[in-house]
Amino acid sequence: MITDAAQESVPEQDVLVTSRPLDEYCALFGLTRARLAALPGPVLDCPGGAAALAAEARALGCRVIAADPAYALPLSEVAARALAARTSMAAAMAARPELYPSPGPRRPDRYLRSWDRARRLFAVDSATHPQRYVAAALPRLPFSDGAFALTLSGYLLFAYPELFGSERQLAALIELVRVTAADGEVRVQPLHDGHGRRCGHLDRLRYALGGRRIASEVRRVSGGDGRTRRVLVLRAVGRHPRRRPSSRL
Ligand SMILES: C[S@@+](CC[C@H](N)C(=O)[O-])C[C@H]1O[C@@H](n2cnc3c(N)ncnc32)[C@H](O)[C@@H]1O
Structure with missing residues (x-):
């Protein structure tokens, strides 16, 4: 499944390395444990960050490969960045509680404790099963065409518009579809940035994807x-999109 292309990856300092648990992934992407358990092939989590999806999904019989440039760093550094992300998240939740999933006086703490647990699961799993954690950076992934039954991409492409402009978003979305099976799908969320501002060029992106024979839906x-x-769901229509030297919006 892993090809020798694009193993080089540069972790971005400005992007938080967050540590969400499986249940939060299910809520964010509109999935259930039963749906994950019934998938006919592996799942790609890109970016995987310090999430527990790969560790927790195994217990369901679901194989997850996580891809993230942070995995090129020593595990201690990834853990330090994940802890820093938790601290940033605690501050952001206190400042703008309406943007986050658990408003209310005590619930932010409980929510962040779920991240602590996920971070610990990630640390153990990535040390024990490093082959599940592939150092790679969008928009170029070292996986073969159609390798995954389901591809999830959370809190990157639209969350950091300063890093992913429209051309890079398009290239990344095409790449995520390339590595996903023709009868599978790609799910991307959120469709807004860290201030809650919706992506203003989503329709243009979807039009450009349509030109590459990629069907899209905002579900x-x-x-x-x-x-x-709102989750962006992508599927290849007909022939599988191949990697091309450049993608234009
Ligand atoms: C906010 S975290 C999201 C992690 C996980 N999906 C979640 O929801 O918790 C963003 C991750 O994107 C990774 N990242 C930064 N640039 C990337 C790129 N070009 N391709 C893939 N991942 C990247 C960072 O290392 C970081 O771990």
Whole structure:
């Protein structure tokens, strides 16, 4: 499944290395444990950050490969960045509670404790099973065409518009579809940045994807926390999109 292309990757200092647990992934992407357990092939989590998806999904019989440039760093450095991300998140939740999943006086603490647990699971799993954690950076991934039954991409492409402009977003989305099976799908969220501002060129991106024979849908999903979220769902139509030297919007 792993090709020798694009093993080089440069971790971005400005991007938080967050540590979400499996249940939060399910809520954010509109998935269930049962759906993950029933998948006919492996899942790609890109970016994986310090999340526990790969560690926790195994217990369901679901194989997850996480890809992230941070995995090129020593594990101690990834752990330090994940702890720093937790501190940033605690400050951000205190400053703008309406943007985050657990408003209310005590619930932010409980929410962040779920990140602490996920971070610990990630640390043990990535030390024990390093082959599940591949150092790689979008928009170029070292996986073969159609390798994954489901590809998830959370809190990167639209969350950091200063790093991912429209051309790079398009190239990254095409790449995520390339590595996903023709009968599988790519799910991307959130569709807004860290200030809650929606991506203003999403329609243009979707039009450009259509030109590459990639069908897109903005699906409203509801998580166990009672909130509804918008998820971009992509599928290859007909022939699988191949990697090309450049992608234009
Ligand atoms: C906010 S975290 C999201 C992690 C996980 N998906 C989650 O929801 O908790 C963003 C991650 O993107 C990674 N990242 C930064 N640049 C990247 C790139 N070009 N390709 C893939 N991942 C990248 C960072 O190292 C960081 O771990």
